[in-house]
Amino acid sequence: MRAARPEALGAAARADLARLRARYPAQFRTDWAGRLRRLATLALLAGLAGFGIWQFDVSPARILHGLGRLGSFAVLMLPPSPEGHLWIFLHALAETLGIAFLGTLTAAVLAFPVAFLAARNVVPNPFAHFAVRRGLDVMRSVDVLIWALIWINVVGLGPFAGALAIACSDLGAFGKLFSEAIETCDRRPGEGVVASGGSALHRIRFGLIPGVLPVLASQVLYFFESNTRSATIIGIVGAGGIGQYLTELIRVLELKQVAFLVLMILVTVAAIDWISTRLRRAIIGPAAR
Amino acid sequence: MARPTDPALRGPTPLPPERAAALSGLYAAATGRARRRTLAGFAALAALALLAAFAAEVRPLVFLENIGKFTAYLEQIWPPVGLEHPLADLRAWYWGLPGWLGLLGETILMAYLGTLLGAVAGFAFSFVAAANLVRSPALRFLAKRFLEVCRTIPDVVFALLFVIAFGLGPMVGVLAIAIHTTGALGKLFAEVVENIDMRPVDGLSASGASWVETVRFAVLPQVLANFASYALLRFEINVRGAAVLGFVGAGGIGQEFLAAIRSFYYGDVGAILVMIILTVIGIDLATEQVRHRLAGPEHDR
Known part of the structure; x- marks a missing residue:
């Protein structure tokens, strides 16, 4: 048998999704408890990060300004030289x-x-x-x-x-x-x-x-x-x-x-x-x- | 196994003398060679240590003379809490507690944000730097060298540069920690990705999944627990590092700590040091618990 191209296999599976879903209900079942737990963890991590960003007064303007200065530093760094030391x-x-x-x-x-x-x-x-x-x-x-x-x-x-x-x-x-x-x-x-x-x-x-x-x-x-x-x-x-x-x-x-x-x-x-x-x-x- | 019942056979049987002499000669030669190699190794180590001691200006006499100062210093920063009024003493010792707690919280938050940003960046880079997922050697080489540079330059050096560019404040600490963490975690993550079982990857790419889908459904489930474990370990290291970024x-x-040391406020030095030590040990124990739980299902299998 000749192997089908993987892309074709994927497309065929997608076209046949309804019947696959009916045939393998266990594989398609949504794990609500797990999903909720993961979402809660992510929300906690992101919430803490948001609090930190607010607390430390991180703003795009400040970052852009600093990046501009860093860019000028990078120019000043070239070429690296010991200058006699x-x-x-x-x-x-x-x-x-x-x-x-x-x-x-x-x-x-x-x-x-x-x-x-x-x-x-x-x-x-x-x-x-x-x-x-x-x-x-x-x-x-x-x-x-x-x-x-x-x-x-x-x-x-x-x-x-x-x-x-x-x-x-x-x-x-x-x-x-x-x-x-x-x-x-x-x-x-x-x-x-x-x-x-x-x-x-x-x-x-x-x-x-x-x-x-x-x-x-x-x-x-x-x-x-x-x-x-x-x-x-x-x-x-x-x-x-x-x-x-x-x-x-x-x-x-x-x-x-x-x-x-x-x-x-x-x-x-x-x-x-x-x-x-x-x-x-x-x-x-x-x-x- | 049959046991020898004859009492003469119970004890060790002596070898014929010439055989014993030959064997012990061989033994002496073999151990002598190993011993000579060990001695040569020690001699090389001692020579290097002398050279290093010369470079580092080691002065044993100064050390011996002043070792008393070390114990005296420890005595001075020792908690000035007596048995008569322990609570009052404690309150006096920690006179600056609210302010210090705020700064300590800021330190932990800096470490958290830096670790999170660094882990996200390292996560993205690790898939590009992993030999089994990326075909292009040039791309892989670039990603690996970039991570190496991020990792080798200490976070304090980044902080020094960023303080001039962004101004004083905890945001600088976050950025410095994030860049250093990107390098350290990117390397570890890439090694985890390189050691995965490739069969799920083959299965998904054979059934027509794209690169992103392959990474999501074949690679991520295998590596996520390890990634989280490394990130937690890094968080602990970063808390320790964040405590000195204020320098x-x-x-x-x-x-605050540097100011206390420089102006010889021994009570404050001791108080802040105890707070830092307790925080680091607490976070160490907590992350160890979480890491054991993360590693749990892997070990059961």
Whole structure:
């Protein structure tokens, strides 16, 4: 039999709609309750959005005016050029990378033991892991910029405060992710170690760590990439890196240099993305994607 | 399985000595190789860390000297609530509660609007960026690069630019969050779309559905729960981000918070910080509940 053209099939079905409806009533029945629920959800979402738009005084005139100014900024950005500050910018970029790397590494090293305390299958005491988890939640819910402001009070302005800030906010995130990885780890190697006479520490060292280490390493690499992005803004509060130049240059509308800085950030993040993807594949192996 | 009844066979049988020596030699060689590789990895990591420490101007002595300041700071912003008059203390500590609550509400609303707009834009872009729905590689490449740029430039940088173009206020924060969210969610959404079951799509296009109809009836039902889950996750991240957007004048509680920190009003710093932490944790828990419910039917299947 020759296959009919799909369009013809669709048209035939539409012409025959009444008989199809009679033959398959279940397929054509309207699900009023579901439809009502969906409509109510949509109305709620839209209503809240409308309230926000009214509250924030968003008007087409304001947006058009702003877009016009943004358009003129875009013209001022061309061509991107460092205008003689290339070495300063490169130095700031190195600082940014240093902040991101050191912050991520410190957080990972500190989170590693903490995560075992927060994992249900290592520390069975519910109070211990509840306390550790809530502590991690608090660290995580404070933004990097706030951590930076706190650390500036301690070690002064500069990239060191930035590295400490990233370490603190990531410690919370890593602790949560690591402990979840440990909890979902395969139980059987650990049971094998215990069955052949290993102690609790042996179980962790030979039954758990080999299983979770690749997962943890891959998460750390992923965070290094995202921390490079956060480290670019941490200079806004004075904690080092490329952010302080970015802020100053935007404020004085040196937009050619701003465009150059943004391009530098884009290229750096893309390079780190590429490297960390390769490392992740090498660590996890080709089996996982 | 037959169990050995002879007691001599119960314990481990010793290997012949030359066989044991050969095996343990092989074992030592294998573990030695793995150990050397691990050591080399650690050495490389340590070298990179030293380099990074040099770039980030790490001064361990300053850190050790001033670590007391950190605890002192925490002590200063610690709730000044005594046991004798806890309620009165609490009321004094939160003297600015009505104003702060308004600003906190503004922050959450900013995050909500930004997430919603970003999710809608990311939704539209994800179908263009998905390899299994769009044939034209050029279009796909453009969509992916656009999302990458939106994602890589931090929302604070957008906010800095927009404050100059649109003027101060929460609208700037909404736009900045929306653009960053478009990039982040567009990428995640596109990955979800690329992993769908293609059979419903084939079925619909074989029976003559247009591209839009195929997306509506074959793709959307498969991806909507995942999309909502990612959007909720992003909402939580955006609430945290919106709290600091005020640092650059983009509305919300950030401005008040920065002013309190800069002028050393420790009581206010602690009070606002506690409010932000409680809000973020509350939203985290609430979205987690909703996401579990969204993921529910998927897991039952």
